[in-house]
Amino acid sequence: MINTLSERIACGDRLTLARAISSLESNDERAHDVRQAVLGRTGRAHVIGVTGPPGAGKSTLVSALIVGLRQRGRTVAVVAVDPSSPFTGGAVLGDRIRMGERQSDEGVFIRSLASRGHLGGLAAAAGDVIDVFDAAGFDVVIVETVGAGQSEVEITRYADTRVVACPPGLGDDVQAIKAGVLEIADIFVVTKADLPDARRTESDLNAMIGLRRHADWTPVVTKVSAPSGEGMDALVEWLEQRPQRGLRHAPGGAQQARALVTRCLGADGFGQAMGMQLLYAAPGEVKLRMRVQRMHINFNKRCHGGAIFSLGDMALGLACNTYGSIATLVDSQMSISTAVEEGEWLIAHATEVARSRKIGTYQVRVSRARDDAHVALLNGVVYVIDKPVEVAGDGPA
Numbered sequence: 001m002i003n004t005l006s007e008r009i010a011c012g013d014r015l016t017l018a019r020a021i022s023s024l025e026s027n028d029e030r031a032h033d034v035r036q037a038v039l040g041r042t043g044r045a046h047v048i049g050v051t052g053p054p055g056a057g058k059s060t061l062v063s064a065l066i067v068g069l070r071q072r073g074r075t076v077a078v079v080a081v082d083p084s085s086p087f088t089g090g091a092v093l094g095d096r097i098r099m100g101e102r103q104s105d106e107g108v109f110i111r112s113l114a115s116r117g118h119l120g121g122l123a124a125a126a127g128d129v130i131d132v133f134d135a136a137g138f139d140v141v142i143v144e145t146v147g148a149g150q151s152e153v154e155i156t157r158y159a160d161t162r163v164v165a166c167p168p169g170l171g172d173d174v175q176a177i178k179a180g181v182l183e184i185a186d187i188f189v190v191t192k193a194d195l196p197d198a199r200r201t202e203s204d205l206n207a208m209i210g211l212r213r214h215a216d217w218t219p220v221v222t223k224v225s226a227p228s229g230e231g232m233d234a235l236v237e238w239l240e241q242r243p244q245r246g247l248r249h250a251p252g253g254a255q256q257a258r259a260l261v262t263r264c265l266g267a268d269g270f271g272q273a274m275g276m277q278l279l280y281a282a283p284g285e286v287k288l289r290m291r292v293q294r295m296h297i298n299f300n301k302r303c304h305g306g307a308i309f310s311l312g313d314m315a316l317g318l319a320c321n322t323y324g325s326i327a328t329l330v331d332s333q334m335s336i337s338t339a340v341e342e343g344e345w346l347i348a349h350a351t352e353v354a355r356s357r358k359i360g361t362y363q364v365r366v367s368r369a370r371d372d373a374h375v376a377l378l379n380g381v382v383y384v385i386d387k388p389v390e391v392a393g394d395g396p397a
Contacts, residue, residue, distance in 0.1 A: 006037040012136045014109065021111055024128040026372040027347045032289065035128060035279060041135035043246030045077075048239060049159030051145040051184075056165035057191035057226060062144050064226035068236035069140055070107055077133035078110040079143045081123050109133065122146075122154050124349050124365065127248075127282065130158055134246075154351070155184070157282060160244035162186045166205065168197035185219045187238065193223035193230055254282040257322040261286055263391040264318055271314050274307070284352030284362075286319040289369065292344045303340035312364040312378035315350035320360050320382040321389050327360055332380035338373055345369035358384050 008016040020037075023030040048065075050058050062078060069076050113123035122145055123129075133141045145155055155162060164185040188205050190198050205221045220238065224231035248254050261281040265271050265288075274296075279287040288311060296307040312334060320327035340346065347369050353361040364378040 038135035045134040049155035052165030074139040075107040077138040168201040187220040190223040193225040315348035319350035326385040327382040334378040336376040
């Protein structure tokens with residue numbers, strides 16, 4: 001008899017997986033249990049990130065990749081992120097519609113996530129959902145981002161292999177390969193290879209790659225036509241030969257970040273007094289939760305804005321210090337949109353928007369756990385100091 005949530009996920013029970021992902025996406029009271037259930041069971045799947053501009057043919061490419069990987073006996077899970085309306089918050093979830101014919105395959109699990117305003121081309125729950133599929137034993141997890149711009153490169157935090165789809169005929173010769181996308185790609189896939197400009201786009205990409213001063217690695221450039229199958233076998237074979245697995249959980253990555261954040265939060269008297277608890281940590285990203293208690297309530301019988309800010313500020317402060325170098329907040333602003341009552345659980349999800357050697361920009365979304373209602377948004381800028389993080393009683397990190 002399989003009773004525990006961890007066992008049901010490990011066995012790949014589809015109903016359990018669907019419910020677990022829904023909990024993670026809505027940040028309800030079961031989300032913490034799901035995260036705990038997959039701990040120690042991740043790092044085996046090959047996570048492939050597929051990104052590129054709108055109209056690049058990402059969904060068609062992913063659908064063709066599913067076919068090629070299934071022919072080689074691989075089980076495949078897909079996390080397809082669709083943009084949300086800035087006015088209604090809704091999303092069509094069209095990627096799942098486009099890949100509908102793959103849903104009947106028991107070796108394939110496709111889940112669409114709405115971005116809900118999250119920056120970087122992904123959804124806030126994307127990392128957790130990847131971990132669920134990984135723990136469920138899928139051989140490959142494909143993550144398709146929204147139509148991403150040149151700086152929307154959050155996929156680099158999760159993917160072992162980054163595929164950048166480049167459609168021909170974008171106009172400017174270098175429009176699709178400016179700094180940002182050029183720097184994250186392991187392979188550039190020129191889609192719609194049957195179009196006249198495909199060969200020119202391939203040449204432009206190769207030329208731009210050759211201009212790099214520091215060639216620590218050389219991205220591959222290939223052409224495919226997913227509908228006809230041209231170039232797909234070679235692409236799938238190249239992906240199969242990639243040895244990278246579990247990079248997001250490798251030493252120096254999420255595991256090290258979580259260990260550091262755990263020590264920092266444990267040594268923070270204010271955070272402990274406020275009742276803050278760690279849910280997730282990775283380089284540049286932290287999730288905390290806090291139950292609104294009597295001491296957090298203001299004269300109007302609602303959660304004090306200072307308590308909400310403190311939760312968001314703590315999440316941001318921990319996220320910017322996950323790399324082991326001291327970073328300190330120099331500017332911040334917060335907007336509050338929803339009142340919170342005593343007894344509610346709040347979730348603060350801090351993510352890194354951009355970071356250079358000295359300056360980092362972070363965003364924190366505070367939500368109500370039971371229904372994922374948006375409570376507050378905190379934006380902050382940090383200054384990075386060239387000194388190691390020191391945790392009280394623990395020495396340098």
